[in-house]
Amino acid sequence: MPISFARRMNLLRRSEIREILKLTQKKEMISFAGGLPAPELFPVEKMKKIAVSILEEQGNEALQYSTTEGYEPLREKIAERMNRKFQTTVRKEHILITCGSQQALDFSGKLFLDEDDIVLCESPTYLAAISAFNAYAPKFIAVKTDDEGMILEELEKVLTSQKRIKLIYVIPDFQNPTGKTWSLKRRVAFMALVSKYEIPIIEDNPYGELRFEHKILPSLKSMDTKGLVIFTSTFSKTFCPGLRIGWIAAEPELFERYVRIKQGADLCTSIRNQMEIAKFIDVYDFESHIGKLVELYRSRRDVMIEMLQATLPEGVTFTHPEGGLFLWLELPKQMKAIQLLEDCLENNVAFIPGDSFFPNGGVTNTLRLNYSNMPEEKIREGIRRLSKAIKEYSAR
């Protein structure tokens, strides 16, 4: 008799992105596949000073077990920054520190989902959220989404016809994978609609502070009158993913349950790493650090868009993200992104086919491009190779 696994393991496949990323580790590869921040902007020198001063001033505390909720001064700073940037009114009591915001997604699945419960999400949606939730074996309904956000007529149809909806998962700011941002009008109407139902909403916002133009729009959490919105974000995009510090902001009834889940899952997050970020915010100008990221990513986005406009054949469209790390490209219907990827890998340029961002499949002609991790010259050359491959494919 072979070892018997939990049923959920049938749903947990190896991440396709991860498999593609392995192929992209060749030196000569130009990769738009990952979602990595630009390492040249990691504040390495400053982190050296911070690391030493934390160990000097609070060494014993920094290396010991800590509370499940997280390091209070960091929770306080996160609340203050959220309120200033996303117009929320949260306090440190609402903030739970997690190991990156991926952990917040896993915990949300654990908190809400029994087998065959329904998760509503955008179409497409974030691939790794699908993996996180799949561990709890739900069904997904991907609600049609346009340039302003989820289409509310479609959403309402689902809300009124389905009984087991347990969770709505959305990424209103510079969505992964499309780079699109919900309009203010859509946000307001969305919250008005969903507030009639007592369904929790995960507002996943890892990229919101990386806005290249215009002002940050009010978050869904800022319009939440019923305590339904669970806001999650991370320092992985604005600071350093290697520290693995993200957070959940949730109302007390939810917060207290997330704490119980974290107790069972990993007891606590590295307090030393939390102390370092809190100290960095105290000692250095965090906003100017983010300013540098915004400047760099904006110029990389500009170069990518300029090159796409100059080189793509007709019939291929793409998004114009106002921030974040990704843009989204749509090929003519008859073309398969997975086929194109094979051609591209031969020519040393990589991307992620959009297929796996649709939880129920069915779309095969889209792809995600990351612009944060490659220098401008490589973006130029990479897009030249991509466009050439598209033209050759379409000529076949």
Next chain:
Amino acid sequence: MPISFARRMNLLRRSEIREILKLTQKKEMISFAGGLPAPELFPVEKMKKIAVSILEEQGNEALQYSTTEGYEPLREKIAERMNRKFQTTVRKEHILITCGSQQALDFSGKLFLDEDDIVLCESPTYLAAISAFNAYAPKFIAVKTDDEGMILEELEKVLTSQKRIKLIYVIPDFQNPTGKTWSLKRRVAFMALVSKYEIPIIEDNPYGELRFEHKILPSLKSMDTKGLVIFTSTFSKTFCPGLRIGWIAAEPELFERYVRIKQGADLCTSIRNQMEIAKFIDVYDFESHIGKLVELYRSRRDVMIEMLQATLPEGVTFTHPEGGLFLWLELPKQMKAIQLLEDCLENNVAFIPGDSFFPNGGVTNTLRLNYSNMPEEKIREGIRRLSKAIKEYSAR
């Protein structure tokens, strides 16, 4: 309609230890309740040097995302150390880095357990393993356990009569909570028995290197001929819990599935923290660091045992651990540890009642004492207070 949570949330209660620990934060409290290592032995000065050199030499890599499996040089060192200490024959390919070994327990629940599946464990067993597994809503069968380990006649009865056993969870070395260690003979017989069934075994071994006398016994993993034993341990007890670095050692078929689970759960563990431990092992004498811990904890155990022998009334028994962090005390049957705790807290001494280490309850006259975290003078005074409270309780 209120928010609807997953069914598992009915099983996830707040940790009782955690609630008691909150009460013990008063300055005047002598606490044997936690399970904290002695912070005075954290190698703070050395960590300062390590932190700086990692950021100097590999800063960009240390602060970036990393592979889900973990930092290769650390995985290699872990495999080498395990083979040397626990007589295993693992390689780095078997080692998955986790956020503490608590995460290994959570992942094991996720990998094996559907609702109402059965977990076999010792009686008593580790409280936080119960919490971790409870997230997957299993039933527990606590198999009777004596001074040499699980009683095999009892285990066999369960193995032959129950269909849905998915997992056997044991802590053969200096068990939490009892401090007991399985005999070599029992280990061999246990492996011979369970190898007839294809049931995975979690060998949880966070304390094994903290042995005060005699030699480390061969691990269950070293006797595993069928790839059923999943060994888990951590640097939290031998180094610093604040870094949150633990690991799983498992055969390829299991390893590959744990990796998928980690991908969905939190992508990866802080690579900077992993690099620091690998570097510490390279640059400093890790065995002599462990030697210092052993010496300190041994003398604290000795003081605690000496005081218990000198002050306890008749009818109270306790274990003599050969290593680890805990010993276990049994009151006369009619006494309730929870009642005793109330008396003790008034007298500023704390412990954990044993009740919650029995997954199905029913035992109320036991308690766990930690000796690693209190200096000798406080151990003397604390045990005096404890014994006094026991005598007063028994006189009522």
